[in-house]
Amino acid sequence: MTTETLEPPSLAEPTNKRGFNVRTLSLVGLLVVIAVTFHFLSGGLFLSARNLYNLVVQTSVVAILACGMTLVIVTRNIDLSVGSVLGCVGMVIALLQIEIFPQDAAWNWPLTVAIGIGLGALIGAWHGVWIAYFGVPSFVVTLGGLLIFRGAAFEVAQGKTLAPFDPVYRLFGGGIDGALGVGPSWALFAIIMVLYGLGEVLVHRRQMRLGFDSTVRTKLLRFLAVFVVAAAFVATMNSYMKPRSDIGRGIPVPALVLLSVVLFMEFVTRFTTFGRYIFAIGGNIEAARLNGIPTRRTVLKVFIAMGVLCAIAAVVTTARLNAGTSSTGELLELSAIAAAVIGGASLSGGRGTIAGAVVGALIIQSLESGMVLIGASSSQRMVAIGLVLMVAVLADKYLSGEE
Amino acid sequence: MTTETLEPPSLAEPTNKRGFNVRTLSLVGLLVVIAVTFHFLSGGLFLSARNLYNLVVQTSVVAILACGMTLVIVTRNIDLSVGSVLGCVGMVIALLQIEIFPQDAAWNWPLTVAIGIGLGALIGAWHGVWIAYFGVPSFVVTLGGLLIFRGAAFEVAQGKTLAPFDPVYRLFGGGIDGALGVGPSWALFAIIMVLYGLGEVLVHRRQMRLGFDSTVRTKLLRFLAVFVVAAAFVATMNSYMKPRSDIGRGIPVPALVLLSVVLFMEFVTRFTTFGRYIFAIGGNIEAARLNGIPTRRTVLKVFIAMGVLCAIAAVVTTARLNAGTSSTGELLELSAIAAAVIGGASLSGGRGTIAGAVVGALIIQSLESGMVLIGASSSQRMVAIGLVLMVAVLADKYLSGEE
Amino acid sequence: MKPLIEMRGVSKAFGGVHAVEDVDVDLYPGEVVAVLGHNGAGKSTLMKMLAGAYRRDTGTVLVDGNPAELSSPAEAFDLGIETIHQTLALADNLDASANLFLGREIAWRVGPFKIMDSAQMRDHAAKVINQLNPRFTNLNTPCRDLSGGQRQTIAIARAIHFEARVLIMDEPTAALGPHETAMVGELIRELKAKGIGIFLISHDMHDVFDLADRLVVMKNGQVVGSAKKDDVTQDEVLGMIILGKCPPNAEPGPGARVSQ
Amino acid sequence: MKPLIEMRGVSKAFGGVHAVEDVDVDLYPGEVVAVLGHNGAGKSTLMKMLAGAYRRDTGTVLVDGNPAELSSPAEAFDLGIETIHQTLALADNLDASANLFLGREIAWRVGPFKIMDSAQMRDHAAKVINQLNPRFTNLNTPCRDLSGGQRQTIAIARAIHFEARVLIMDEPTAALGPHETAMVGELIRELKAKGIGIFLISHDMHDVFDLADRLVVMKNGQVVGSAKKDDVTQDEVLGMIILGKCPPNAEPGPGARVSQ
Amino acid sequence: ADITVGMSWANYQEERWKIDESGLRAGLEEAGAELVTADAQSSNERQASDIDGLLARGVDVLLIVAWDSEAIIPSVERALAEGVPVIAYERQIEYPGVYYVAFDPVEVGRIQARELVRAQPKGDYVIIKGSPTDQYAHYVLTGQKEIIDPLIANGDITIVGEQWTDGWVPDNAQKNMENILTAVNDKVDAVLASNDGTAGGVVAALTSVGLEGIPVSGQDGDIAALNRIALGTQTVTAWKDARELGRLGAKVALELAKGTAPEDIEGSVVWDKGPKGTAQNASVLAPVTITHENLDVVVDADWISKEDLCAGVTENAPAACN
Numbered sequence A, B: 001m002t003t004e005t006l007e008p009p010s011l012a013e014p015t016n017k018r019g020f021n022v023r024t025l026s027l028v029g030l031l032v033v034i035a036v037t038f039h040f041l042s043g044g045l046f047l048s049a050r051n052l053y054n055l056v057v058q059t060s061v062v063a064i065l066a067c068g069m070t071l072v073i074v075t076r077n078i079d080l081s082v083g084s085v086l087g088c089v090g091m092v093i094a095l096l097q098i099e100i101f102p103q104d105a106a107w108n109w110p111l112t113v114a115i116g117i118g119l120g121a122l123i124g125a126w127h128g129v130w131i132a133y134f135g136v137p138s139f140v141v142t143l144g145g146l147l148i149f150r151g152a153a154f155e156v157a158q159g160k161t162l163a164p165f166d167p168v169y170r171l172f173g174g175g176i177d178g179a180l181g182v183g184p185s186w187a188l189f190a191i192i193m194v195l196y197g198l199g200e201v202l203v204h205r206r207q208m209r210l211g212f213d214s215t216v217r218t219k220l221l222r223f224l225a226v227f228v229v230a231a232a233f234v235a236t237m238n239s240y241m242k243p244r245s246d247i248g249r250g251i252p253v254p255a256l257v258l259l260s261v262v263l264f265m266e267f268v269t270r271f272t273t274f275g276r277y278i279f280a281i282g283g284n285i286e287a288a289r290l291n292g293i294p295t296r297r298t299v300l301k302v303f304i305a306m307g308v309l310c311a312i313a314a315v316v317t318t319a320r321l322n323a324g325t326s327s328t329g330e331l332l333e334l335s336a337i338a339a340a341v342i343g344g345a346s347l348s349g350g351r352g353t354i355a356g357a358v359v360g361a362l363i364i365q366s367l368e369s370g371m372v373l374i375g376a377s378s379s380q381r382m383v384a385i386g387l388v389l390m391v392a393v394l395a396d397k398y399l400s401g402e403e
Numbered sequence C, D: 001m002k003p004l005i006e007m008r009g010v011s012k013a014f015g016g017v018h019a020v021e022d023v024d025v026d027l028y029p030g031e032v033v034a035v036l037g038h039n040g041a042g043k044s045t046l047m048k049m050l051a052g053a054y055r056r057d058t059g060t061v062l063v064d065g066n067p068a069e070l071s072s073p074a075e076a077f078d079l080g081i082e083t084i085h086q087t088l089a090l091a092d093n094l095d096a097s098a099n100l101f102l103g104r105e106i107a108w109r110v111g112p113f114k115i116m117d118s119a120q121m122r123d124h125a126a127k128v129i130n131q132l133n134p135r136f137t138n139l140n141t142p143c144r145d146l147s148g149g150q151r152q153t154i155a156i157a158r159a160i161h162f163e164a165r166v167l168i169m170d171e172p173t174a175a176l177g178p179h180e181t182a183m184v185g186e187l188i189r190e191l192k193a194k195g196i197g198i199f200l201i202s203h204d205m206h207d208v209f210d211l212a213d214r215l216v217v218m219k220n221g222q223v224v225g226s227a228k229k230d231d232v233t234q235d236e237v238l239g240m241i242i243l244g245k246c247p248p249n250a251e252p253g254p255g256a257r258v259s260q
Numbered sequence E: 001a002d003i004t005v006g007m008s009w010a011n012y013q014e015e016r017w018k019i020d021e022s023g024l025r026a027g028l029e030e031a032g033a034e035l036v037t038a039d040a041q042s043s044n045e046r047q048a049s050d051i052d053g054l055l056a057r058g059v060d061v062l063l064i065v066a067w068d069s070e071a072i073i074p075s076v077e078r079a080l081a082e083g084v085p086v087i088a089y090e091r092q093i094e095y096p097g098v099y100y101v102a103f104d105p106v107e108v109g110r111i112q113a114r115e116l117v118r119a120q121p122k123g124d125y126v127i128i129k130g131s132p133t134d135q136y137a138h139y140v141l142t143g144q145k146e147i148i149d150p151l152i153a154n155g156d157i158t159i160v161g162e163q164w165t166d167g168w169v170p171d172n173a174q175k176n177m178e179n180i181l182t183a184v185n186d187k188v189d190a191v192l193a194s195n196d197g198t199a200g201g202v203v204a205a206l207t208s209v210g211l212e213g214i215p216v217s218g219q220d221g222d223i224a225a226l227n228r229i230a231l232g233t234q235t236v237t238a239w240k241d242a243r244e245l246g247r248l249g250a251k252v253a254l255e256l257a258k259g260t261a262p263e264d265i266e267g268s269v270v271w272d273k274g275p276k277g278t279a280q281n282a283s284v285l286a287p288v289t290i291t292h293e294n295l296d297v298v299v300d301a302d303w304i305s306k307e308d309l310c311a312g313v314t315e316n317a318p319a320a321c322n
């Protein structure tokens, strides 16, 4: 019937013959260029297992936020409050876990995490109601949120720094023990690869049944590409040893959290009606409404999702720092939005991908870390990062064949 | 032929029977509500001549930036770099005036101001070229600018604070001597009123000649309203005395700068083709292109204007602080965008007014100042301002009869 | 026979503009009612109220004899009212099959999520669209890159795919080629035979006289009159549209010019 | 007589889609050439290249015998080529008079600025629009709140107001009422009499045979053939459009079906 | 209240200012004076506006924690012109007639460097500086350099990494430290962190590579930092008993409001150690060096509860925890 492969069309992005998103691929290319450049400038440090491990951990918070921000931006909204919400939720978790609940209770950290996520959802719903039901522009609402929740973060503990957290909770931060270890990392890799392979086979069989011309070779090549990249990633994480030992660390927990978020969000945006509605609203909200899409409810849900992701990011951040401070998360909104936009989300709505946002976050963090590795001062760093961001997006534009 | 009054139609905003923009009027109403509320909460301080004088001076910088930001937003772009550009230009002016050029030369301050404005235009052009000609999203370009020019502001003098400025230059900041004085303030008032009246008469005669039904009564009422408000303003400014004296201050110089900017920008957006093109581009850039509008050149010019306004704001700020610091202007971009959005500019383009932006800036600054006057704590202030912003925009939406 | 739709005294104003004023219209099963009128007469506004896209200011609408609120498009869909909007209502960033099923995707419910069956939707979409325009092959292209007629084809395909009982077609063939237009005519006859009621807005007198059973003419928001197709001539109808003059064989409405 | 426009071997592809392939078309002064074809045949794309909205991939265009780059709409305007785009190209936030003069406002140059003469523009706009649709009174309403036909009226008014030598009309009457359509027909005849060359894209065979001097039929991006109006019948033209079959009286193009 | 005292904070989003305020408030309330405050949130422009507002409220004396000691001068001039005495609180404002009340910030830097050098006389140092746009961070750095520059010159100490911390945010300090550790492959012997917040980030970074325990400095005496000192993961904090400074500020403010001449205030000295060498009346407190050995000082001063201080401490407990 058609000779194209059957890819989820909702993202409305050009895909190449193998069904990969062209834009994301060209971004990955740029990331590689940046990494290799820093590798040479830093005398071989950048692509060391250790730095890559750090990079993954450091990226996770911004990447988690960027995933949610992509949804927000696709619906033609913006969320300036994410840094403040993260800070506020982090402080509430810290206060509960350290000051209110008994410190040695086993239920303490799970309960506080649950409360934190609930609080995040609530804050997201608050923003969502203002935006979707009251019709106040998201810029204004979330600017209000930026102020309100930063103020609240201070009020929670009167500006005090709260520490230390439960040792199990701290694993979320990817500290010295916060990684899976070598064996479990490979096991996880194997499980995911098997599931992925099975999924592809099932989809393929279904497509054959409906008479679509879906080439096996394309699918196989794609599977192999994913397999090799994932294996390389696991091997790298495993080859970074714990201090003064030869025990490999394996996949860090924050990366695991990010991975779960990404898989879930990719699933939602590609395969569910909710994801489809998000793109339809961004493309033409009036058309979406005329076709009976519950536009307001959908936007509300998007902001709730953003709130939950802020809470998850808050867990990772506070666990990593092993302290709750009222300034946690300041200015993160800029990084999160930048990651989403670099990853291809368009502020005029209707366009963006989760994978792109993650790559965008990796690019930003690579620049940050790389500049420190080569010993640049903070003002030089700012100038260089600013320039590279602009050039990267420009290069991406031409590489991906837009215009 | 038509029974409506002949208002510049390009702004595409509802106007009431008197030809005033409904949205701006309802914003002014909100401002009055906020002012009166603070007046009572602060025990009669808010509406004192002294506080109103301060408010005007404090608002001027954000309002100047918000005027330019409105143009940027109307073209469906954004400028995140204004705070950094302001800081960078301010540092360059400070370095030249204080360290490089002879301190006592009479040509020193005019030359440095000119150089600063030139630099602002150049920076604006840099952003504009990336956005309009290279097609990189303005969010990315100006985020780059935010980093680059903040870094540059630091590099200019290695983070040192430079002071003091030339005494004449300091007048731009509206300090103790930085006001017109009683007599000249009234004279200025008279001149402007005469010019305004003449303009209305001329327009009216032209409309009569073309057969439009333009009622004299409407015009007269509007003239009277403007007259009364302006007279009240001048009288208030004149009644605030210099310290321990009974010499009235008159209109502060920063307000004069703002007034010039506003009049110029209102003129440009309402009466020139350039202004028309800005709105057309924001409404439908493809339609603008198909009708032969030089879309790229227009966007470039908008960013150059923004750069020049940043430089003007830099002069006012540095003169007011009598020092150039590398942190000057941090986070101003948020206030400027917020003022424009509260003033009715829509981030999806094609809508916004200069007058609205100024009122938006006044609302933000009134909240900031008012909270100090009533002695709220810092975090209470953040929470309260955040909430009031949201409520204000919501109220405005309903007052102005939008849905 | 009971009417499918009865609109009584329906009005709608935008600010000072009375777009629709005190309109009464009926629609019976298996009937095609053409709604005619000059540009800006209020035809689309009237139909949008029936489609749940606008809320009416006054008046009642009965569907199958039961009063209907019609406060949202979803409610109209539930009552079996499908619409081809004049603006087409397509999300430009999505492709043909996504637009065709927009809001009513084929999906399996899994917990809180509905997982779309893209393959199935693609398959159906290809079939429906092919029925209207066999040359339409770029099913994977986002709508913004399609030609005017291709876009209109998607909007038509959408409305006929979800078996409606009432179909509103607002200038469905404006951008279609002659062959495509003929196919839509064919389709209307088929649907009619199935007992579906159709409101057809069209400026093409040929089409109207070819397809409609009854005509309703609007002018400046009011009904000039309505008539059986066979009772009036093309020229009389033009007189209704342009001059607001109601011929003797037609039933006059509030918008008819009283004196000549 | 020298042709106003000569297009030779013009092609344009979007990614893999060959929207226009190797097209030759001429237009003479005072001539109306109808461009016909199925939906997605490439008519709008061809015309957009002439209007300077798309750059052609290959081929040459001569205007008055001189090669023209046509790299921007402004360049086309300078050569006297005006276009009514199928998408209308209106800025939805501006009102009728602002849209009518968009890009070519009546203005006095004062230093670096051009100060618009709004009163004058409003006056002209009212006149031109009234000529097409006397019922169009909401001149101050932003275009987004106008009806489909009112929007189209503005686009037509714009194209005729700036005295063109070549006028491209891409389905100009699709959304117009019968009266308005008749007035546009009148207008075309007037312009023709003044020696203006017109490309008319329309799906309405009636209109085409009424107004055109010559027909060019496209199919899948290629020209099937062209013919004087009087040399072919309506059925033959439909055959060209639908089957790509070039009748004996027409001059075949590269897209004509060879066998059969 | 017959006397109203205004306080303009540079940025209030830190633990210690809350404590300053409580001291200040206590001191003023005893005398029946009222305190009104404003927070400039790290912005010169906002601080200028805040001071306008405080003057409009009719304060009798003004305390200022300057975000920038130069850019604040026009505001100071305005206050003095209206006859309102100005006290530079914690951060020096070099302007004739301004009274200065502070813990010496340069001394803070000295204490940090001194203790680190004592713990680690030779080796590879990393400096995690404060916010580059905060003048205070520059003062601290000056003190640090005073001690370590000679040692750098004679080769005992090498600076292997140096980064500013945007906004003093601990997360930023953590990331910077991690990357420096990568750059030098963990060859770090001591970290000069500028305050306790950044020290927290540094210690978290060190912990993740098993280097916790190497000398790290800080200042302010945050609860979390004192706990780290007890645990042995931080070496020193320059403790500024903010309550005491607050009370001192209150005392000076009340005296000035009553019209006492600055030089007549008890404990007033002439201070001219600022960069410009302007002579002004001052009451300067010295920060207290707090290390593992003298943690009892903070407990005895009721600054921290023993429970908070010793949370999680098992081996090598300091005397204060026994």
Ligand SMILES: Nc1ncnc2c1ncn2[C@@H]1O[C@H](COP(=O)(O)OP(=O)(O)OP(=O)(O)O)[C@@H](O)[C@H]1O
Pocket: C138, C141, C144, C145, C146, C147, C148, C149, C150, C175, C176, C177, D014, D015, D017, D018, D019, D037, D038, D039, D040, D041, D042, D043, D044, D045, D046, D086
């Ligand atoms: N910007 C674009 N990107 C990709 N494909 C395009 C683009 N514009 C047009 N096309 C494709 O080119 C082909 C020709 O389109 P065109 O708009 O010229 O058709 P048309 O003859 O005007 O049809 P209609 O009668 O429906 O208006 C179509 O298949 C369309 O999908």
Ligand SMILES: Nc1ncnc2c1ncn2[C@@H]1O[C@H](COP(=O)(O)OP(=O)(O)OP(=O)(O)O)[C@@H](O)[C@H]1O
Pocket: C014, C015, C017, C018, C019, C037, C038, C039, C040, C041, C042, C043, C044, C045, C046, C086, D138, D141, D144, D145, D146, D147, D148, D149, D150, D175, D176, D177
């Ligand atoms: N959202 C709106 N806001 C303001 N006025 C509107 C709005 N929608 C329609 N109108 C006005 O209502 C009147 C009727 O418009 P409508 O679209 O119903 O006309 P129509 O009969 O469908 O015309 P056409 O044949 O041109 O499609 C017009 O004058 C139009 O300007």
Ligand SMILES: [Mg+2]
Pocket: C043, C044, C045, C086, C170, D147, D148, D149
């Ligand atoms: Mg209509």
Ligand SMILES: [Mg+2]
Pocket: C147, C148, C149, D043, D044, D045, D086, D170
């Ligand atoms: Mg077309």
